[in-house]
Amino acid sequence: MNDTAEPTVVIVPGLRDHVPEHWQTLLAARLDNVRTVPPLERDGLSRAARVAALDAVLADIEGPVVLVAHSAGVMITVHWAQQPTRPVQGALLATPPDFETPLPPGYPTQEELAACGWNPIPWRRLPFPSIVAASSTDPLASYRRVAGMAEAWGSRLADLGDVGHLNPAAGYGYWPRAEELLRELIDATAAPTAAPEAVR
Template identity: 60%
Template sequence: MNTHNDNDNSTILIVPGLRDHVPEHWQTLLAARLLKVRSVPPLEDNKLSLDARVEAIQRELEQIDGPVILVAHSAGVLMVAHWAARYSRPIKGALLATPPDLDATWPANYPTPEALREHGWSPLPRQPLPFPSLVAASANDHLASLDAVRRLAEDWEGTLVELGEVGHLNPAAGYGDWPDADEFIRMLDR
């Protein structure tokens, strides 16, 4: 089922997190049902390199004519903030789902804040984003408190959307499909 019709003119650019493309992830399922969509491809080498991630976003955007809506999850949200601090391409809007807190202590199966700092992730740009954004936050995300995400939304001048207790909004938290993403994209694509 395609949720966007042929009259929609924005291309959706999917910006996954550090795990890149996961088959059962809501971003992958979303991309499969959209008409005008591209995804930032996975990195083969140096997967923690922020510069490589930001350049991958830019390369994809250079392939798109017309308006774009960014749909980022987890570390992909941080990549978008860094991209926006470096580049000035117009973006119609961004859905920024469950950004992690670089100052939090994460579970052992995630990179450490020190490792991310060494690869350029901090400091995180916190100036207002030059496009409208919906910052979706979970009340029980193990990578960021609701208050931390609220502060990011305020700094970026985005609209905070509290999702309730959805964990990190990934397959491990029970999300496969996330139909709300379609509605949030429609809100940004007006």
């Protein structure tokens, strides 16, 4: 990889934003070239505000970018991708929630999600390569629905097995597979060093 530019990794958290023991937070601490979408001080459930926050981070980065999104961060990413403002090299999309199906108690209701612009879920092919990491025991989405999302988005589906929602409540924590999948994605999508517009 001597003739390739190492991308900036952009962490896209879910609705709970920055949790110190979350695998995204721990992953960011292990990377040299990384940015994290900051938490919102207001309008925290607004889909448009969260997409705008991601867009602002991306606008401040030159060169190739790889996104690492979890939970609602996946939905932020796919909504942003409907009208992308810059090329993205690829995205790791871990355990997306099914916002079109009622969520367990303690999570936003269907009415709240609709009012804040989250539904419908975008089902169009993403304009960049991606890996969807799916749990077989996610309380926020069935494996079948997540597999359907991966197919619609043109993503490679990675079956994680029994990992719940892949969050601290499910025992994650440091998640070594994140680095493996990220490295796989970066290596598979690397392009020779060139102008940013040449990187897809």
